[in-house]
Amino acid sequence: MIQKYILNFSFFLLVVFIQAHFGMAIFPSAFLNLILIFLIFTFFYFSHYYLFFLIFLASVVFDTFSNFLWGTHFILFVLCFAFGFILIKFLEKSYFFSRLIMGNLIIISYFLGLLIINLVFQNLTFNLLIIKQLIFTLLGYLLLSVLIERVKKIKIA
């Protein structure tokens, strides 16, 4: 059990490192939000306290490197995963399609929150880029979910 958590945490650090170096661009560009996808997978398979710890770390990374107000990403992550907890009450997380729907809704709520914060508090003008990022992240999550499901089926067989 502990091994599973250690492995997940090392993988999280790797994802953060990749996102920080591979995703960085001085010129505005749309990029897959790998950390959010990773947090969604953790949300389905790990303890929620552990998820909160990862949310805290991910928020520190995003709040440090992006130019948003300090705490923007923390509040966004907490709100969208709180929405995820509500979704779990209505949808069964042991089914592939309900996990897919829940994950997609979490991603949509995160980027919607980002859009609202941009419009209300920061007046940033990159709304189209945020929508592009939303689409990339949705597709990325979809592909990864299908891939992981396939691997699981092969393992069982």
Place this chain on the structure above:
Amino acid sequence: MRIQKTNNFRFLILLVILIITSILFVKFYAATDNFFKPQLVFALSSGKSAGNYLNNCRNWLDDLLHFNDLRKKIKEIKLENIVLINKLQDFKKLQEENDLLKESLKIKDEIGWSLEMAEIVLMDPSGLTGSFWVNKGLKSGLEEGMNVITENKVLIGRITECFDNYCRGESIFRPETKISVENLRSSVLAVAEIDARGNFRLRLVPYDSDIAVGDVLVTSAENSYFLKGLLVAKVQKVDSSFEMSAMKEFILEPLLNYLQISSVFIIKDIVPRL
């Protein structure tokens, strides 16, 4: 009835505790701003060699996806190079004449800026704000507002926040950053900024003004945050949707090669402020 009341009371207490804890945690998070930022930059920048591999990988992928554009650009650059060589010949004659005049009038050379060399260690991973981190800070004499340029005097941005060993900067591509620019050829003034789609644009250009494709734009004296004479962009094309209006708009090609900047220079002696 009594059990239900007790349960409700317990739930209420739990809710109050939860709300207080959440408020305290958010307060704690808000207060950790200055503590986490330099620590995290140090932690992530220490794995720089691995990060460079990732950057190279990204560059390679970008080249692969845009190889047709690259081929076209190489052709254009080759042609431009020939034009520039010819211009250089003319300038050499002018330079000689200038040196002669300087000598006869005893004019001293202009003293350059005092520059601090630094490296960009990290940039915004969300790709939305164009903020970046350099590996020099207050200890190297850097402070808020200083301009960041490349070795070829291309403007990158300005420093906005400083810690002991690191500084955070905002690039010229930050949304809502308006740069007053001047056309090097015709001295026409206009405003360069990034639009909602992420295109770099030249705005507020009067319809009859003399701006042509290929013109180079530098910062003008009207800027509050940037020094005069720093290279910004080249005019790429006219925006056809503005052909009928009183003001023209142009799409610009930034001179900043954003995929390959690592070493930067910070102008220390002049700090533009509002």
